[in-house]
Amino acid sequence: MASILVNSRSATINKCSLLIEHFCTPLLTRFKATSVKQTPAEYCLDLVRKYDYENYLCALLLPNTVRSAALAIRAFNIEVARVEEQASDTTIGKMRLKFWEDTVDKIYNDTPPRNPVALELHRIVRKHKLSKHYLKRLIVARSEKLTLSVFPSLESLEAYAENTASPVYYLLLEASDIKHVRVDHAASHLGKAHGITNLIRSILYNAQRRSIVIPQDIMMKHNLSTEEVLRGKSRKEIGDAVFDVSSRAKLHLEKARSLRNDVPKKASAIFLPAITIDFYLERLRRVDFDIYHPSLQHRSALLPIILFWKKLRSLPY
Numbered sequence: 433m434a435s436i437l438v439n440s441r442s443a444t445i446n447k448c449s450l451l452i453e454h455f456c457t458p459l460l461t462r463f464k465a466t467s468v469k470q471t472p473a474e475y476c477l478d479l480v481r482k483y484d485y486e487n488y489l490c491a492l493l494l495p496n497t498v499r500s501a502a503l504a505i506r507a508f509n510i511e512v513a514r515v516e517e518q519a520s521d522t523t524i525g526k527m528r529l530k531f532w533e534d535t536v537d538k539i540y541n542d543t544p545p546r547n548p549v550a551l552e553l554h555r556i557v558r559k560h561k562l563s564k565h566y567l568k569r570l571i572v573a574r575s576e577k578l579t580l581s582v583f584p585s586l587e588s589l590e591a592y593a594e595n596t597a598s599p600v601y602y603l604l605l606e607a608s609d610i611k612h613v614r615v616d617h618a619a620s621h622l623g624k625a626h627g628i629t630n631l632i633r634s635i636l637y638n639a640q641r642r643s644i645v646i647p648q649d650i651m652m653k654h655n656l657s658t659e660e661v662l663r664g665k666s667r668k669e670i671g672d673a674v675f676d677v678s679s680r681a682k683l684h685l686e687k688a689r690s691l692r693n694d695v696p697k698k699a700s701a702i703f704l705p706a707i708t709i710d711f712y713l714e715r716l717r718r719v720d721f722d723i724y725h726p727s728l729q730h731r732s733a734l735l736p737i738i739l740f741w742k743k744l745r746s747l748p749y
Contacts, residue, residue, distance in 0.1 A: 472552035473500055476507035479549070483510045489736055490704040493743040494604075498702070501607035504556045507549045508532075508567065509600055512574050517641070525578045529571055536567045560607040566599040583647040586680060593627025594620065604702045614694035621688035622706055628681035629709050632674060632716070635723050639664070650676050664724060671721040678713055678721065685709055692749060706749040707742060711735055 470478070480488045480503050491502040512532055519525030535550050544554040556562065573595035583589040601619035605611070631645045638645050639662050646661060650673045660666045685706060695703060711732065719725035742749070 470548070472548040472555070473503070475548035476503045476552050479507045479510055483514070485731070486708040486735070487705060489739055490701075490708065493704055493739060494701050495608075495698070498604065498607050500552075501556045501560055501562075502604055502702075504549070504552045505562075505600055505603050505607075508553050509570055509596075511549055512570050513596070515574060516578060519578075522578050526575060529575045529578075533568065533571050536564060536571070540564050556607070560609075562603050562606050566603050566606075569595055569599045582644055585649045586647045586677065589631060589645070589647045589677070590624055590628065590680060593631065594624050595627075597627035597630070598623025601702065605699060608699055608702065610696060610699050612694070612696075614691060615696070615699060618688045618691035618695055618703070621684045621691070622703060622709075625681045625684035625688060625709050626705055628677060628684070629712055632678055632681070632723070633712065635661075635674070646670075646673050646677065667722065667724060670723070674716070674721040674723055678716055681709070682713055685713070689749065697746070700746070700749060701743060703749040704739060704742065707739055708735060711738065 477488075480491065484506055487506055488503075491499055491506060494502050512529065515525050515528045515532075519528060535545055535547065538544050539550060539554045539557055542554070542558075544550040553567075573592060577592065583592065598620050601623050602616060605615060605619060635645055642662055644651075644658055644661055646656070651657075651661070653676070654669045654673045656666060656669050656673060661670060664670075688703070688706060692700075692703070711734075712728075715728060715732070716723070719727060722728075
Protein backbone atom coordinates (compact mmCIF):
# COMPACT_ATOMS: atom_id res chain seq x y z
CA MET A 433 0.00 0.00 0.00
CA ALA A 434 2.80 2.41 0.90
CA SER A 435 4.49 1.88 -2.46
CA ILE A 436 1.19 2.50 -4.24
CA LEU A 437 0.80 5.82 -2.41
CA VAL A 438 4.36 6.86 -3.23
CA ASN A 439 3.88 5.98 -6.90
CA SER A 440 0.58 7.86 -6.95
CA ARG A 441 2.17 10.93 -5.39
CA SER A 442 5.06 10.84 -7.88
CA ALA A 443 2.61 10.51 -10.76
CA THR A 444 0.67 13.53 -9.51
CA ILE A 445 3.84 15.61 -9.23
CA ASN A 446 4.88 14.62 -12.74
CA LYS A 447 1.46 15.42 -14.20
CA CYS A 448 1.35 18.86 -12.53
CA SER A 449 4.91 19.66 -13.56
CA LEU A 450 4.24 18.54 -17.12
CA LEU A 451 1.14 20.75 -17.17
CA ILE A 452 3.25 23.80 -16.41
CA GLU A 453 5.91 22.75 -18.91
CA HIS A 454 3.30 22.13 -21.62
CA PHE A 455 1.67 25.54 -21.33
CA CYS A 456 4.74 27.61 -20.50
CA THR A 457 7.71 26.14 -22.35
CA PRO A 458 8.15 27.46 -25.88
CA LEU A 459 6.99 25.01 -28.55
CA LEU A 460 10.45 24.94 -30.11
CA THR A 461 11.95 23.73 -26.83
CA ARG A 462 9.24 21.13 -26.13
CA PHE A 463 9.47 19.50 -29.53
CA LYS A 464 13.02 20.29 -30.56
CA ALA A 465 14.45 18.54 -33.57
CA THR A 466 16.64 15.51 -33.12
CA SER A 467 19.81 17.57 -33.23
CA VAL A 468 22.67 16.11 -31.22
CA LYS A 469 23.87 19.43 -29.85
CA GLN A 470 21.86 21.61 -27.46
CA THR A 471 21.60 25.33 -27.94
CA PRO A 472 22.90 27.48 -25.05
CA ALA A 473 19.29 28.33 -24.12
CA GLU A 474 18.33 24.64 -23.99
CA TYR A 475 21.41 23.88 -21.90
CA CYS A 476 20.45 26.56 -19.36
CA LEU A 477 16.88 25.28 -19.20
CA ASP A 478 18.04 21.71 -18.52
CA LEU A 479 20.57 22.90 -15.93
CA VAL A 480 17.93 24.80 -13.95
CA ARG A 481 15.45 21.95 -14.28
CA LYS A 482 18.01 19.51 -12.86
CA TYR A 483 19.47 21.55 -10.00
CA ASP A 484 16.85 24.15 -9.09
CA TYR A 485 13.50 22.59 -9.91
CA GLU A 486 11.22 24.91 -7.93
CA ASN A 487 12.75 27.99 -9.53
CA TYR A 488 12.57 26.21 -12.86
CA LEU A 489 8.78 25.95 -12.47
CA CYS A 490 8.60 29.61 -11.42
CA ALA A 491 10.70 30.63 -14.43
CA LEU A 492 8.36 28.80 -16.81
CA LEU A 493 5.49 30.86 -15.43
CA LEU A 494 7.20 34.16 -16.24
CA PRO A 495 6.17 36.22 -19.30
CA ASN A 496 7.83 35.15 -22.55
CA THR A 497 9.91 38.32 -22.60
CA VAL A 498 11.61 37.47 -19.28
CA ARG A 499 11.60 33.67 -19.20
CA SER A 500 14.83 33.11 -21.13
CA ALA A 501 16.56 35.77 -19.03
CA ALA A 502 15.45 34.05 -15.82
CA LEU A 503 16.76 30.68 -16.99
CA ALA A 504 20.12 32.15 -18.04
CA ILE A 505 20.54 34.10 -14.80
CA ARG A 506 19.59 31.11 -12.65
CA ALA A 507 21.84 28.81 -14.69
CA PHE A 508 24.74 31.18 -14.04
CA ASN A 509 23.89 31.23 -10.33
CA ILE A 510 23.83 27.42 -10.25
CA GLU A 511 27.26 27.20 -11.87
CA VAL A 512 28.69 29.61 -9.31
CA ALA A 513 26.89 27.97 -6.36
CA ARG A 514 28.05 24.46 -7.28
CA VAL A 515 31.73 25.42 -7.17
CA GLU A 516 31.89 24.90 -3.39
CA GLU A 517 30.57 21.33 -3.57
CA GLN A 518 32.62 20.43 -6.65
CA ALA A 519 35.97 21.79 -5.49
CA SER A 520 38.18 19.45 -3.49
CA ASP A 521 39.85 22.34 -1.68
CA THR A 522 39.67 26.10 -1.28
CA THR A 523 42.40 26.83 -3.84
CA ILE A 524 40.62 24.91 -6.60
CA GLY A 525 37.32 26.55 -5.63
CA LYS A 526 38.92 30.01 -5.87
CA MET A 527 40.31 29.15 -9.30
CA ARG A 528 36.91 28.05 -10.60
CA LEU A 529 35.25 31.18 -9.27
CA LYS A 530 38.02 33.24 -10.88
CA PHE A 531 37.05 31.61 -14.17
CA TRP A 532 33.48 32.85 -13.72
CA GLU A 533 34.67 36.29 -12.65
CA ASP A 534 36.78 36.52 -15.82
CA THR A 535 33.84 35.14 -17.81
CA VAL A 536 31.61 37.99 -16.63
CA ASP A 537 34.26 40.51 -17.72
CA LYS A 538 34.49 38.83 -21.13
CA ILE A 539 30.71 38.82 -21.48
CA TYR A 540 30.64 42.58 -21.02
CA ASN A 541 33.55 42.94 -23.47
CA ASP A 542 31.54 40.93 -26.04
CA THR A 543 34.09 38.07 -25.97
CA PRO A 544 32.32 35.32 -24.01
CA PRO A 545 34.08 31.93 -23.76
CA ARG A 546 32.59 28.97 -25.63
CA ASN A 547 30.60 27.89 -22.61
CA PRO A 548 26.81 27.45 -23.07
CA VAL A 549 25.89 29.38 -19.91
CA ALA A 550 28.32 32.18 -20.80
CA LEU A 551 27.02 32.37 -24.37
CA GLU A 552 23.37 32.53 -23.31
CA LEU A 553 24.10 35.01 -20.55
CA HIS A 554 25.96 37.18 -23.06
CA ARG A 555 22.89 37.21 -25.30
CA ILE A 556 20.65 38.12 -22.35
CA VAL A 557 23.01 40.83 -21.05
CA ARG A 558 23.09 42.48 -24.47
CA LYS A 559 19.33 42.24 -24.87
CA HIS A 560 18.35 43.55 -21.43
CA LYS A 561 21.38 45.69 -20.48
CA LEU A 562 21.84 43.87 -17.16
CA SER A 563 24.09 45.33 -14.47
CA LYS A 564 27.48 43.68 -14.22
CA HIS A 565 27.89 44.30 -10.49
CA TYR A 566 24.95 42.05 -9.58
CA LEU A 567 26.58 39.10 -11.36
CA LYS A 568 29.91 39.88 -9.69
CA ARG A 569 28.18 40.07 -6.32
CA LEU A 570 26.99 36.47 -6.68
CA ILE A 571 30.59 35.36 -7.30
CA VAL A 572 32.13 37.40 -4.47
CA ALA A 573 29.67 35.99 -1.92
CA ARG A 574 30.49 32.40 -2.91
CA SER A 575 34.22 33.17 -2.89
CA GLU A 576 34.05 34.56 0.63
CA LYS A 577 32.08 31.50 1.76
CA LEU A 578 34.94 29.21 0.65
CA THR A 579 37.13 30.61 3.42
CA LEU A 580 34.32 30.95 5.97
CA SER A 581 34.13 27.71 7.96
CA VAL A 582 31.03 28.76 9.93
CA PHE A 583 28.51 31.57 10.18
CA PRO A 584 29.33 33.33 13.46
CA SER A 585 25.87 34.84 13.79
CA LEU A 586 22.38 34.84 12.34
CA GLU A 587 23.14 38.28 10.92
CA SER A 588 26.14 36.92 8.99
CA LEU A 589 23.98 34.12 7.57
CA GLU A 590 21.37 36.73 6.65
CA ALA A 591 23.99 38.82 4.83
CA TYR A 592 25.16 35.75 2.90
CA ALA A 593 21.56 34.97 1.95
CA GLU A 594 21.11 38.53 0.70
CA ASN A 595 24.23 38.37 -1.45
CA THR A 596 23.49 34.95 -2.97
CA ALA A 597 19.77 35.38 -3.69
CA SER A 598 18.71 39.03 -3.89
CA PRO A 599 20.94 39.89 -6.92
CA VAL A 600 19.01 37.30 -8.94
CA TYR A 601 15.78 39.21 -8.27
CA TYR A 602 17.41 42.56 -9.05
CA LEU A 603 18.56 41.16 -12.41
CA LEU A 604 15.09 39.80 -13.18
CA LEU A 605 13.59 43.21 -12.43
CA GLU A 606 16.11 44.81 -14.77
CA ALA A 607 15.20 42.27 -17.46
CA SER A 608 11.58 43.38 -16.98
CA ASP A 609 12.66 47.03 -17.27
CA ILE A 610 11.46 47.78 -13.74
CA LYS A 611 13.53 50.24 -11.75
CA HIS A 612 11.99 51.43 -8.51
CA VAL A 613 13.52 51.62 -5.04
CA ARG A 614 10.40 50.20 -3.33
CA VAL A 615 10.33 47.21 -5.67
CA ASP A 616 14.03 46.64 -5.04
CA HIS A 617 13.29 46.79 -1.33
CA ALA A 618 10.70 44.02 -1.69
CA ALA A 619 13.17 42.00 -3.78
CA SER A 620 15.84 42.41 -1.11
CA HIS A 621 13.59 40.96 1.58
CA LEU A 622 12.45 38.13 -0.68
CA GLY A 623 16.07 37.34 -1.51
CA LYS A 624 16.96 37.16 2.18
CA ALA A 625 14.00 34.86 2.85
CA HIS A 626 14.95 32.71 -0.13
CA GLY A 627 18.62 32.49 0.76
CA ILE A 628 17.96 31.64 4.41
CA THR A 629 15.44 28.97 3.41
CA ASN A 630 17.96 27.46 0.99
CA LEU A 631 20.48 27.22 3.80
CA ILE A 632 17.95 25.52 6.08
CA ARG A 633 17.23 23.00 3.36
CA SER A 634 20.96 22.34 2.98
CA ILE A 635 21.63 21.54 6.66
CA LEU A 636 21.54 17.75 6.25
CA TYR A 637 23.51 17.80 2.99
CA ASN A 638 26.18 20.03 4.51
CA ALA A 639 26.34 17.89 7.65
CA GLN A 640 27.22 14.91 5.43
CA ARG A 641 30.13 17.00 4.13
CA ARG A 642 31.06 17.87 7.74
CA SER A 643 30.04 21.46 7.25
CA ILE A 644 27.77 23.46 9.58
CA VAL A 645 25.45 26.19 8.30
CA ILE A 646 23.51 26.78 11.54
CA PRO A 647 24.94 30.06 12.95
CA GLN A 648 27.22 29.71 15.95
CA ASP A 649 25.25 32.12 18.13
CA ILE A 650 22.10 30.05 17.57
CA MET A 651 23.98 26.84 18.39
CA MET A 652 25.31 28.37 21.60
CA LYS A 653 21.83 29.55 22.55
CA HIS A 654 20.56 25.95 22.36
CA ASN A 655 23.73 24.32 23.77
CA LEU A 656 24.46 22.50 20.52
CA SER A 657 27.92 21.20 19.69
CA THR A 658 29.28 20.76 16.19
CA GLU A 659 29.37 16.96 16.55
CA GLU A 660 25.73 16.86 17.66
CA VAL A 661 24.70 18.57 14.47
CA LEU A 662 27.01 16.49 12.27
CA ARG A 663 25.75 13.24 13.80
CA GLY A 664 22.10 14.26 14.02
CA LYS A 665 21.97 14.00 17.80
CA SER A 666 19.91 16.29 20.08
CA ARG A 667 17.24 16.54 17.43
CA LYS A 668 14.93 18.60 19.62
CA GLU A 669 17.66 21.21 20.17
CA ILE A 670 18.46 21.19 16.46
CA GLY A 671 14.75 21.72 15.77
CA ASP A 672 14.76 24.69 18.17
CA ALA A 673 17.76 26.15 16.33
CA VAL A 674 16.06 25.61 12.96
CA PHE A 675 12.98 27.38 14.34
CA ASP A 676 15.06 30.47 15.14
CA VAL A 677 16.63 30.54 11.67
CA SER A 678 13.36 29.86 9.85
CA SER A 679 11.66 32.60 11.88
CA ARG A 680 14.10 35.08 10.36
CA ALA A 681 13.27 33.79 6.87
CA LYS A 682 9.55 34.11 7.63
CA LEU A 683 10.08 37.67 8.87
CA HIS A 684 11.68 38.71 5.60
CA LEU A 685 9.02 36.90 3.58
CA GLU A 686 6.26 38.77 5.38
CA LYS A 687 8.10 42.06 4.88
CA ALA A 688 8.35 41.35 1.14
CA ARG A 689 4.64 40.61 1.05
CA SER A 690 3.81 43.79 2.95
CA LEU A 691 5.39 45.70 0.03
CA ARG A 692 3.53 43.88 -2.75
CA ASN A 693 1.30 46.87 -3.47
CA ASP A 694 4.46 48.62 -4.64
CA VAL A 695 5.21 45.82 -7.12
CA PRO A 696 3.70 46.47 -10.57
CA LYS A 697 1.49 43.75 -11.96
CA LYS A 698 3.91 42.88 -14.74
CA ALA A 699 6.56 42.07 -12.11
CA SER A 700 4.36 39.98 -9.81
CA ALA A 701 5.41 36.71 -11.47
CA ILE A 702 9.05 37.46 -10.60
CA PHE A 703 8.04 37.16 -6.95
CA LEU A 704 6.40 33.73 -7.41
CA PRO A 705 9.24 32.00 -5.50
CA ALA A 706 7.65 33.54 -2.39
CA ILE A 707 5.06 30.78 -2.77
CA THR A 708 7.72 28.06 -2.75
CA ILE A 709 9.43 29.60 0.29
CA ASP A 710 6.20 29.90 2.25
CA PHE A 711 5.20 26.39 1.21
CA TYR A 712 8.43 24.87 2.53
CA LEU A 713 8.41 26.89 5.77
CA GLU A 714 4.84 25.75 6.42
CA ARG A 715 5.78 22.13 5.81
CA LEU A 716 8.68 22.61 8.21
CA ARG A 717 6.37 24.10 10.84
CA ARG A 718 3.94 21.19 10.56
CA VAL A 719 6.68 18.71 11.46
CA ASP A 720 7.81 20.90 14.38
CA PHE A 721 10.97 22.02 12.55
CA ASP A 722 12.33 18.50 12.40
CA ILE A 723 14.61 18.73 9.35
CA TYR A 724 15.02 14.94 9.44
CA HIS A 725 11.33 14.31 8.85
CA PRO A 726 10.73 12.09 5.77
CA SER A 727 8.03 14.39 4.40
CA LEU A 728 10.64 17.10 3.81
CA GLN A 729 12.85 14.82 1.75
CA HIS A 730 10.61 14.66 -1.33
CA ARG A 731 8.81 17.06 -3.64
CA SER A 732 5.24 17.96 -2.91
CA ALA A 733 2.51 17.22 -5.44
CA LEU A 734 0.65 20.36 -4.35
CA LEU A 735 3.31 22.96 -5.11
CA PRO A 736 3.10 22.87 -8.94
CA ILE A 737 -0.71 23.10 -8.67
CA ILE A 738 -0.52 26.12 -6.34
CA LEU A 739 2.03 27.88 -8.55
CA PHE A 740 0.01 27.27 -11.70
CA TRP A 741 -3.22 28.41 -10.00
CA LYS A 742 -1.62 31.61 -8.71
CA LYS A 743 -0.29 32.42 -12.15
CA LEU A 744 -3.52 31.49 -13.91
CA ARG A 745 -5.60 33.70 -11.64
CA SER A 746 -2.98 36.48 -11.45
CA LEU A 747 -3.11 36.20 -7.66
CA PRO A 748 -0.58 38.18 -5.59
CA TYR A 749 2.40 36.36 -4.18
